[in-house]
Amino acid sequence: MTRTGQTETHHQPGAIIPATAAPLRSLTAVMAVMCYLAVLAVGSMILIDRAVSHWARGLSSEATVQLREISGRDMEADLALVVALLQTTPGLVRVDALPREAGAKLLEPWIGNQGLDK
DSSP states (O other), X not given: OOTTSOOOOOXXXXXXXXXXXXXXXXXXXXXXXXXXXXXXXXXXHHHHHHHHHHHHHHHHTOOOOOOOOOTTSOHHHHHHHHHHHHHTSTTOOOOOOOOHHHHHHHHHHHHOSTTOOO
């Protein structure tokens, strides 16, 4: 008894979602699907991060220098000058001069082989 003469009752908290409110099976199924999709999203982000890191690593380890043809200039002499300059550049491990035929072969899938015979 309390001071006012009334008996004290203890209040028991009920369930957050009452069993009579909605079928719990459908809520459980929706939560399971959402958890599955969240795991797929996290896994996809990890795969994308690894692919981007691999791609960036490849980009940072190679460089391409394009020697444009200018009328009246000797392309072979310019190419030899550029290769010599790149070979003396600190930090470069290897310099490869790509012949015109190899460059045309690389471009062929995108633009064809017409007009590359200059």
